[in-house]
Each structure stands twice: as structure tokens, then as C-alpha cells.
Amino acid sequence: MQKKFLKNLIFLLFLNLLVKPFWILGVDRQVQNVVGTQDYGFYFAVFNFSYLFFIFLDLGITNFNNRNIARNNHQPKEHFGGMASMKLLLGLAYGVLVFLVAWLIGYRGRQLSMLAWVGFNQFLLSFILYLRSNISGLLLFSYDSVISVMDRLLMIGIVGVLLWTGVAGGRFSIEWFVYSQTAAYFITACFALAVLWRKSGRLSMRWDFSFFKMILRRSFPFALLVLIMSFYSRMDSVMIERLLPFPLGDQQAGVYAQAYRLLDAAQNMAYLFAVLLLPLFSKMLKENKPVSGLVRLSFLLIMSGAVLVAVSAQFFAHDIMQLM
Structure with a gap:
């Protein structure tokens, strides 16, 4: 297993180190430079606000499913219909909750419009992670590695064209950046679904509320962990934007985002280990290894x-922040 782990880790790190530095320094940073610190800070605060409630899109299902599939490889086809249906219901509940809380804390107009698109992107991302949990649970790590960078690769292409060719016409806005995310996530989700369909056979939706209840009960420990981590890692920029008066709040959230993107990238490197280790540990424990x-x-x-x-x-x- 150690050989399998190292082999797939090297491939996964290679893809991420190939794509994500260019994404961070070449595209994400350039978007902030073009739209300005205030507009990027506005987006960053709304994005992190939507992320605070990300757990309600998942409720621990992804991590639970990943462990379960690794132990029982026949289950993707059996459980996909029920879990996919549950994800749709959770998506609706997430949308209602996010907009309700946003309204209560004072989000209006452009903030709510941005939140609608960012929230939809969070739903697509959640669905991609669920599909990946099936793929990595089957120990198809090469496919999972490709999917892990596919959205960023597509974003580099789409945003690169919009930034450097002027095809969008006029000034590049932060909204175009969000629309590009939507397109990239949608294409990635379709590709991940096609891979899972090919490896598991025909997949179909199924509504079974007793199944929903059973899965939610079993996934609760995973949900609690993700909820605590989300508040710990994403609350800062929301508080900065809310506590400071406009437009200072957006500007300072943008400054915070400059440094945070490096922290986020470093954390993602550690997350890559978890992507490989959870299914491997689950399978080894099931086989008493x-x-x-x-x-x-x-x-x-x-x-x-x-x-x-x-x-x-x-x-x-100092040198690192100058680079940002």
C-alpha cells in the first residue's frame, strides 16, 4: 500500500504543482489586479460567507461515502441514486438558508446577486467532491487526480481568454470571473459523472427518505468536523467586510485575500494527502492490515x-507579499 500511496501521491502533487501555481500567480492574482482590491475583496467576502454554510450542502456525506466505497466497492451503483437525490435536496435547503442569513445580516442588491452565482458554484463544487469520493473510493486515483485540477485548468483557459484577448468586450469585471467558475465546475462535474458512469455502470436517481435518514445519521460526525473547520478557516474575511464601513470593508478583505490565497494553497497540499489516505486507510482497516x-x-x-x-x-x- 505504501508503494501505491507514493506512486499516486507523486502524480497528484505533480499535476497540482503544474497547474495551481500558474492559477494563483498568473490568473487569480491578475484578476485582483485588473478588477481592483475593492471589487475582489467584495467577491472574496461573499465567497467566504457562502462557504461558511458549505457543510449544509454535504452534511459529511462525501467523507462517509468515500470510506464506505473503499470498503465495499460494489456500492457506488447501489447508493448513487439515493445520495445524488439527497444532494439536490440539500442544495435547495442550502440556497434558502444562505439567502435568509444574508438578508438578516444586511446583504442587498449586488451582494445578493453575487451570492446567487457563488452559491450555485458551491453546489456544483459539492457535487464534484461527491463524485470524486466515489472515484477515489474505488481507488481510481489517476482519474481523481486529473479531476482535482480540471476545474482550475478550465478556469485558466476561460479567464485567460477573457483577460488577455478582450473577447468579452469592455472592462473585465469580477462577475465574469464568477461566471467562468460556473462553466468550469459544470464541465468538470459532467466529466466526473461520465467517469463514474463508465466504471460503475448505469446510474439513476432514487428518492428514499428512510435511506436519507440512515445516511445522515451515519455521516453526522464527519459533518460536525467540516462545520467547525469551515468556521475556523473562513470567518475572517466575512467579519472584516461586515465590521468595517463601506468601501473600507471590501478593500481590507481584498488585502487579506492576497495573503490568504497562499495559506489556502498550502492547506490544499495537505488536503491532497487526505484524498489518498482516507480510502486507503478504510480499505486496509477493512482487510485487517x-x-x-x-x-x-x-x-x-x-x-x-x-x-x-x-x-x-x-x-x-516581504518578498512573498510583493509577489502577490
Whole structure:
């Protein structure tokens, strides 16, 4: 298993290190420079507000499903219909909840319009993650690795054309950036669904409320973990934008976003380990195989990377922020 883990980790890291630095430095940063710190901060605050409620799109289903599929490879076809139907219901509930809370805290006009698109993008992202949980649960890590960077690759292409060719006409706006995300997520979701369809056979929707109740009960521990992590990592920019008067709140949220994109990228590197380790651990535990060797290896790799990033950020903080 360690050999399988290292082989797929190298491929996954290679793809992400190939695509995501160009995305962060070449596209995401350029979008902020073009639209301005205030407009980007406005988007960043709305995005993080929508992310605070991301757990209601999932309720731990993705992590639970990933572990379950790794242990029982025959289940994607059996459970897909029920879980996909549940995701649609959760999407509707998420939309109502997000708009209700947004209205209560004072979101109006352009903020609500942006929230509608960003919220829909969150639903598409949640569905992609659910599809990926099936694919990685089947230990099809090469497909999952490609899908993990596909949305960013598409965004590089779409936003690159809009930024550097002027095909959109006029000034590039932050709304175009959000529309590009929608297109990229939709194409990625279709591709992931096609891969799962090919590997698992015909898939269909199924409404079964007793099944919904059973899955939600079992996935609750995963939901609680994700909820706490979401509030811990995404509350900052929302508080900055809400506590400071307009337009200072949007401007300072944009400044915060400049540094946060690097933190987010570093956290995503650690997340890549989890994508591989959860199904591998689940399968090994089901087969009563020892996991201590894989735990030691992954811990050493993650800690080495974390120390390297922390030390680099400490000594080259000014240079890094100048790059942003």
C-alpha cells in the first residue's frame, strides 16, 4: 500500500504543482489586479460567507461515502441514486438558508446577486467532491487526480481568454470571473459523472427518505468536523467586510485575500494527502492490515512540507507579499 500511496501521491502533487501555481500567480492574482482590491475583496467576502454554510450542502456525506466505497466497492451503483437525490435536496435547503442569513445580516442588491452565482458554484463544487469520493473510493486515483485540477485548468483557459484577448468586450469585471467558475465546475462535474458512469455502470436517481435518514445519521460526525473547520478557516474575511464601513470593508478583505490565497494553497497540499489516505486507510482497516507504516510515512512528508513552508514564509514574508 505504501508503494501505491507514493506512486499516486507523486502524480497528484505533480499535476497540482503544474497547474495551481500558474492559477494563483498568473490568473487569480491578475484578476485582483485588473478588477481592483475593492471589487475582489467584495467577491472574496461573499465567497467566504457562502462557504461558511458549505457543510449544509454535504452534511459529511462525501467523507462517509468515500470510506464506505473503499470498503465495499460494489456500492457506488447501489447508493448513487439515493445520495445524488439527497444532494439536490440539500442544495435547495442550502440556497434558502444562505439567502435568509444574508438578508438578516444586511446583504442587498449586488451582494445578493453575487451570492446567487457563488452559491450555485458551491453546489456544483459539492457535487464534484461527491463524485470524486466515489472515484477515489474505488481507488481510481489517476482519474481523481486529473479531476482535482480540471476545474482550475478550465478556469485558466476561460479567464485567460477573457483577460488577455478582450473577447468579452469592455472592462473585465469580477462577475465574469464568477461566471467562468460556473462553466468550469459544470464541465468538470459532467466529466466526473461520465467517469463514474463508465466504471460503475448505469446510474439513476432514487428518492428514499428512510435511506436519507440512515445516511445522515451515519455521516453526522464527519459533518460536525467540516462545520467547525469551515468556521475556523473562513470567518475572517466575512467579519472584516461586515465590521468595517463601506468601501473600507471590501478593500481590507481584498488585502487579506492576497495573503490568504497562499495559506489556502498550502492547506490544499495537505488536503491532497487526505484524498489518498482516507480510502486507503478504510480499505486496509477493512482487510485487517496494519496502517502504522503508512501513518509514519504520511506524517513525515506532511510535517517536512509544513516546516519548510513556515520557515520560508517567516524569512521571505516581504518578498512573498510583493509577489502577490
